[in-house]
Amino acid sequence: MKRRTFIKKASITSLACALPPIVPVYSNTDYSLDELIGKADIDLYGKGINLREEAYHAFVAMKKAAQAAGVSIQMVSSYRDYFRQESIWERKFLRYTEDDGMQPLDAIDKIVEYSTIPGTSRHHWGTDIDIIDGNVKSSGDVLVPEKFESGGPFERLKLWLDENSEDFGFYLVYTDEPKRPGFKYEPWHYSYAPISIPMLAAYRKINIVKMLLSQDYLGCDYFTTGFLRSYIQDNILGINPELL
Structure with missing residues (x-):
């Protein structure tokens, strides 16, 4: 069971609604493999919300600023541990x-259009979020690219x-970006x-290849070193260059 520390009052003041916060420099790089x-x-x-502390404060400030503009940021997904990702896979x-x-093999190719291999999800880190506009009602799956584009409920x-x-x-x-490889466009994932x-x-x-080959879940027997190397380059690193 992971620990959650619930903060009732954010340290960000109401000024965050009018002014963007100063983004802190996070210097810690001492992360364990399990982390x-x-x-x-x-x-x-x-x-x-379920984010690391600094990400939580930034999210609360962003949510307040959006609320002032008539947009209600609603969390759909944030932290997701290995075992939750394994069940999805x-x-x-x-x-x-x-x-x-x-x-x-075709099933695996289909899965990695949007879903990650367990152990490779950015949601494992407590930094990533999937969000929608809570002020707008939408039927069916809310995490659909078209719903965030022109004429969509989350435009x-x-x-x-x-x-x-x-x-x-x-x-x-x-x-x-048309030339970006890997996972398909996700306008909800920040x-x-x-x-x-x-x-x-x-x-x-x-x-990463050694780590993935050491895991045990349905479908992993079909992984090859070549496939995993391509997955790392295209899916793990095929992201917004500002995040590299």
Whole structure:
């Protein structure tokens, strides 16, 4: 069970609604392997928010500023541990191979259009968020790119984020840059750069291929070294260059 420290009152004052906060420089790079792959017990802040402390404060300030502009930022997903990601992966693998009759390799290719291999998700770090506009009702799956574009229910949220999110340290991860490889465009996925950048740097220092080949979950038997190297280059590193 991971520990959560719920903060009732943010230290950011109401001035954050009018002025962007000073984004702190996060210098700690001493991360364990378990912490980087989502198996560590880390402190998470904010009921229903579940982010590292600095990311939590920045998120609260951004949420307040958006609220003043008539946009209600609602958290859909934030911290996700290894075992939660494993369950998502295995559920999709079974659905594609058993229900849809796909071959395992085709199923894996389908999964990694949007979902990460367990141990490689940025949501393991407590820095990344999936968000929508809570003021707008939308039926069905809310995390659909078209819902954030022109005419979609979350268009206003996306326009506000385009103008303001980076002032609070949050950067879009999977952009709509045509030449960007890896995961498809996710207009809902933002990362708190002052922490996620050094965490990615630490993550790149581990032997990711060796780590992934040592895990055990449905579908992993079909991984090859070549596939994993391409996955690292295209999916893990195929992100907004501002986050590298």
